[in-house]
Amino acid sequence: MTYQRPSKALRGLCLAMGLAAFPAVAQQAATAVPDVPVARPTPPPEVTPANEPSPAVPLRPIPNVRLYLTSLNLFRVNPLGLETQNRLVLQKRLFDSTSVLLRDTFVNAAASMKLSPASLKVGPTVEIQPAAVFNLRASYEYTQFLGIMGFLQSYPDPLRDFSDDALDAGEDNAYSTSGHHFMLEPTLQAKVGPIAVRTKFSFEYWNLSLRDGETTFYDPFLDSLLAGKGWVYTNDSDVIYLADRWATGVRFSGVWPQYGADQGITGDTQANNSHMRVGPFGSFALNQDEGTLFNRPTVVASVAWYLKHPSRQGALPFMFVGFAFNSDLMRTR
Structure with a gap:
């Protein structure tokens, strides 16, 4: 029986069923939502004249210990993909404080x-x-590529064409492999009134088993050629306007793969597969419930134009729509 490859659109659609996208401005129910900015129901403190009573501003209760599940499902275009990511989180509050800086603090x-x-x-x-104002996440992932739908494809050096057409033409060279992925992600964030700003850096190290003689591979999540044993740096920076259930803003995203002698880059040889894009995004929370099995169901969408990319600059923009929620399994005061 002859195997017939699925269409390029179907392969792209299925490729990503993972999670990708919007890091949050403050700790939110869907922390893993790479990350959907969600408006907080707690308003900022207000300054009132000394002869007037301060308004009663109810503070959102923060549990001492919390066990919850986060989930995001995402469809994207250019590159095409469908992803789902889920995290089961056990979280402990650090400080029982009403201070703006220390109230929303935790370890998990x-x-x-x-x-x-x-x-x-x-x-x-x-x-x-x-x-x-500061968050730090460290992660390890055991990664298994199944060798189907054109992934994984690897190359002897980073000086290769990894456009959609080139990946489609090389689909028969895809193979199954596995490896290790380490990430360190510091985030700086702040909020003044309804305006929030956030910048998240990611320092990632890959150690992937590639075919003999091959040193780089195409990663569909970061849409670039990465070193099979080496580093890649990324940044997502947002300016966000929060209004009740709505969050709208602008995001800048950048990816910078790092190469060296192990990838054949020495002397005057240059390889630059970095890319950058910028564009608006928005999200809407269908409700702002907390402490239930279906908290903050949120729809999110974004469009971003490539400022720089080896094959996508000047083409269609990056686009995605997603749906996120979280489920509280346990909360203690």
């Missing part, structure tokens, strides 16, 4: 799973937010 540990028809990533995550 999580089990993470990213799943697609072409790959599986599982592993632990630890995260600490010692102050509202």
Whole structure:
């Protein structure tokens, strides 16, 4: 029986069933939502004249210990993909404080799973937010590429064409392999009134088993050629306007793969597969419930134009729509 490859659109659609996208401005129910900015129901403190009573501003209760599940499902275009990511999180509040800086602080540990028809990533995550303006997450993922739908494809050096057409033409060269993925993700964030700003950096190290003589591979999540044993740096920076259930803003995203002698880059040889894009996004929470099995169901969408890319600059923009929610399994005061 002859195997017939699925269409390019179907392969792209199935490729990503993982999680990708919007890091949050403050600790939110869907922390793993790479990350959907969600408007907080707690308003900022207001300054009132000394002869007038301060308004009663109810503060959102923060549990001492919390066990919850986060989930995001995402469809994207250019590159095409469908992803789902889920994290089971056990979280402990650090400070019982009403201070703006110390109130929303925590430490947690999580089990993470990213799943697609072409790959599986599982592993632990630890995260600490010692102050509202700073968050640090460290993760490890065991990664398995299944060798279907054109993934994984690898190359002897990073000086290769990885456009959609080139990946489609090389689909028969895809193979199954596995490896390790380490991430350190510091985030700086702040909020003044309804305006929030956030910048998240990611320092990622890959150790993937590639075919003999090959040193780089195409990663569909970051849409670039990465070193099979080496580093890649990324950044997502947002300016966000929060209004009740709505969040709208602008995001900048950048990816910078790192190459060296192990990838054949020495002397005057240059390889630059970095890319950058910028564009608006928005999200809407269908409700703002907390402490239930279906918290903050949120629809999110974004469009971003490539400022720089080896094959996508000047073409269609990056687009995605997603749906996120979280489920509280346990909360203690």
